Amino acid sequence: MSEWTVLGKAMLRERRDIAIAIAGGFLAGAGGVGLFAASGYMVSRAAFAPPLYTLIVLTSLVKILGLLRAGSRYGERLYTHRATFSILSRLRVDFFKRLVPLAPAIFRRSRSGDLLARVVGDVESLQHFFLRVAYPPLVLAMVFLATILFASAYSLTIAGLLVLGLLAAAVLVPALVMRGQRARQRRVRLQRAALSTDMTELLYGYRDLKVYGQAERRERALHEAAAELATAQRASGLNLLRGQTLHALVTHGTTWAVLAAGAYLIAGGALAGIYLAMLVLIAFTVFEEAAAVATLPAYKQDSEHAAQRLAETVTTDDRIEQHRGAAAAGGRAAAATARGATKDTYHDAAQDPAGAAAPAAAPLRELDAGEAGPPMLELRDVTFRYADAWRPALDGASLRIAAGSKTAIVGPSGAGKTTVLELLLKLYLPQQGEVSLGGAPTGCLHDASIWRASRVVLQRNHFFRGTIRDNLLAADVHTSDEAMRAALEDAQLGAVPLDDPVLEQAENLSDGEKQRLALARAMLRRGRLWLLDEPTSALDAVTEARIVRRLFERARGDTLVWIGHRLAGLERMDQILVLDRGRVAESGSYDELMARRGAFYAMKQIEQDVVGQKISKEGFE
Numbered sequence: 223m224s225e226w227t228v229l230g231k232a233m234l235r236e237r238r239d240i241a242i243a244i245a246g247g248f249l250a251g252a253g254g255v256g257l258f259a260a261s262g263y264m265v266s267r268a269a270f271a272p273p274l275y276t277l278i279v280l281t282s283l284v285k286i287l288g289l290l291r292a293g294s295r296y297g298e299r300l301y302t303h304r305a306t307f308s309i310l311s312r313l314r315v316d317f318f319k320r321l322v323p324l325a326p327a328i329f330r331r332s333r334s335g336d337l338l339a340r341v342v343g344d345v346e347s348l349q350h351f352f353l354r355v356a357y358p359p360l361v362l363a364m365v366f367l368a369t370i371l372f373a374s375a376y377s378l379t380i381a382g383l384l385v386l387g388l389l390a391a392a393v394l395v396p397a398l399v400m401r402g403q404r405a406r407q408r409r410v411r412l413q414r415a416a417l418s419t420d421m422t423e424l425l426y427g428y429r430d431l432k433v434y435g436q437a438e439r440r441e442r443a444l445h446e447a448a449a450e451l452a453t454a455q456r457a458s459g460l461n462l463l464r465g466q467t468l469h470a471l472v473t474h475g476t477t478w479a480v481l482a483a484g485a486y487l488i489a490g491g492a493l494a495g496i497y498l499a500m501l502v503l504i505a506f507t508v509f510e511e512a513a514a515v516a517t518l519p520a521y522k523q524d525s526e527h528a529a530q531r532l533a534e535t536v537t538t539d540d541r542i543e544q545h546r547g548a549a550a551a552g553g554r555a556a557a558a559t560a561r562g563a564t565k566d567t568y569h570d571a572a573q574d575p576a577g578a579a580a581p582a583a584a585p586l587r588e589l590d591a592g593e594a595g596p597p598m599l600e601l602r603d604v605t606f607r608y609a610d611a612w613r614p615a616l617d618g619a620s621l622r623i624a625a626g627s628k629t630a631i632v633g634p635s636g637a638g639k640t641t642v643l644e645l646l647l648k649l650y651l652p653q654q655g656e657v658s659l660g661g662a663p664t665g666c667l668h669d670a671s672i673w674r675a676s677r678v679v680l681q682r683n684h685f686f687r688g689t690i691r692d693n694l695l696a697a698d699v700h701t702s703d704e705a706m707r708a709a710l711e712d713a714q715l716g717a718v719p720l721d722d723p724v725l726e727q728a729e730n731l732s733d734g735e736k737q738r739l740a741l742a743r744a745m746l747r748r749g750r751l752w753l754l755d756e757p758t759s760a761l762d763a764v765t766e767a768r769i770v771r772r773l774f775e776r777a778r779g780d781t782l783v784w785i786g787h788r789l790a791g792l793e794r795m796d797q798i799l800v801l802d803r804g805r806v807a808e809s810g811s812y813d814e815l816m817a818r819r820g821a822f823y824a825m826k827q828i829e830q831d832v833v834g835q836k837i838s839k840e841g842f843e
């Protein structure tokens with residue numbers, strides 16, 4: 223079913239309001255012409271000192287017509303807008319209903335920003351169809367027909383002039399407006415889609431962009447795109463204004479022509495002078511109705527394009543059909559993703575409602591990106607609770623990670639491991655206690671300098687639509703292709719070409735590939751602090767072991783924090799921290815913890831029982 227059918231059906235369901243609006247529009251237009259005709263006639267008649275009752279009748283007629291015009295104009299506005307908004311809401315609901323089951327396939331084809339532009343912008347554009355495309359010519363034709371019939375009773379020449387004026391206003395002016403408008407409108411649409419696409423990318427990837435120091439560049443690009451859209455809109459708006467100016471020129475030109483022709487006819491005795499003012503005012507008034515027609519083609523084109531794009535979005539072709547079955551599963555997955563996203567959303571530490579006030583207004587210091595050596599990390603008695611969380615994620619946690627050491631943080635899900643990492647990255651500030659990097663509390667450090675000094679892999683990483691290269695360049699725009707290939711090789715993605723496409727949210731990559739791409743990206747950074755949150759959880763043991771070996775080579779001498787659930791291979795860590803309910807339950811080397819036979823030992827036993835994994839000294843090797 224085409225969008226026009228949907229539009230037609232939606233209009234048909236509003237037929238009562240539309241009929242009232244058309245009647246109101248005709249009465250308002252014809253009433254306006256009548257009002258000015260009566261006024262002109264009354265003024266001329268008054269000059270001949272008619273009997274009082276003639277003046278009383280004419281004055282009453284003017285008043286009645288004035289009231290009729292005002293009342294019917296009000297009714298017309300009320301009902302046209304009521305019909306428009308009802309049509310709009312029907313279109314939105316209908317479009318959305320058709321969109322929902324197709325969502326997974328549509329996301330594959332359209333970038334979500336573009337889709338947003340379609341859902342909002344295009345559906346909105348269709349509101350103009352009734353108000354500015356279908357309705358005005360109908361009312362204009364009715365009012366003009368009545369006026370020309372009326373004028374022809376007095377002078378066929380003047381009626382002919384009105385017809386010419388109408389042709390100029392309703393055909394010639396719109397044609398001139400349309401010249402070049404198509405290209406202007408196209409530019410506006412493309413810019414609008416590009417802007418909303420960039421905007422959603424920035425919003426989705428804001429945290430990663432910040433961490434990788436790319437946010438400012440993206441923001442600048444966004445401002446440039448917004449400025450280009452404004453320029454395109456200005457050009458399009460100016461052209462429409464030019465159309466309105468031309469329309470005013472035609473209106474006034476016709477009025478002057480009627481005046482001149484009237485004077486000529488009067489001089490020749492073909493027209494009684496008393497009707498001249500009436501006919502001139504009629505000419506002046508009737509073109510009011512034609513004003514909307516000047517911009518009609520632009521709106522018509524806009525509506526056509528919007529309808530076409532909407533129809534194309536929800537076209538049920540084979541490609542989409544095959545995803546229909548997966549729609550329900552997609553919905554559940556989307557809900558799960560949304561929950562994940564909440565957890566991962568970047569939170570400005572200074573604005574965090576749960577966060578403590580940022581320490582004193584002293585100027586923030588820079589954390590060295592690594593030249594001064596890897597940083598030492600410390601949490602002292604840290605308590606942190608997320609906004610609206612019912613319990614603290616960290617509850618008096620203290621830990622110390624020596625500069626250049628390798629530390630694993632393990633513990634049950636929800637123990638607070640990721641939170642430690644988020645606090646180290648100054649994505650939040652603790653409510654109590656102190657988090658410090660390189661001996662300086664994070665509150666005193668410039669956020670961007672922490673991110674510059676870190677190589678981060680989060681549980682969920684954002685990838686941008688583009689190529690593998692584009693995504694690796696997010697780590698450092700100056701990276702060479704050789705360095706990228708080497709990083710891909712180390713991340714066990716050596717077979718993947720740099721020009722391979724990456725879809726929005728890296729939908730075309732498996733979870734394991736995403737993790738490996740994120741690791742390659744981290745490898746390309748320069749900082750000497752590695753913060754890795756379950757970076758290999760989706761990988762098989764063999765690939766994981768290979769990557770970890772390469773990773774440790776690259777991180778030699780750097781401070782590395784590894785959050786993970788698997789306990790195999792932790793022998794090579796200098797320190798293991800076992801977190802439980804927001805506290806460090808145990809810490810020490812692998813051998814120490816195994817000898818202590820405490821929490822870590824118990825976890826190891828359970829893991830062995832569950833997966834039958836053998837404790838191996840070789841671990842990741």
Ligand SMILES: Nc1ncnc2c1ncn2[C@@H]1O[C@H](COP(=O)(O)OP(=O)(O)OP(=O)(O)O)[C@@H](O)[C@H]1O
Pocket residue numbers: 564565566608609610611614615633634635636637638639640641642
């Ligand atoms: N953004 C958030 N808003 C509210 N609560 C949160 C948020 N992020 C985490 N939490 C809560 O804080 C606690 C600690 O979460 P955290 O992610 O640090 O645990 P974790 O040990 O990393 O868990 P997992 O191993 O499952 O990743 C959990 O109870 C979690 O539900």
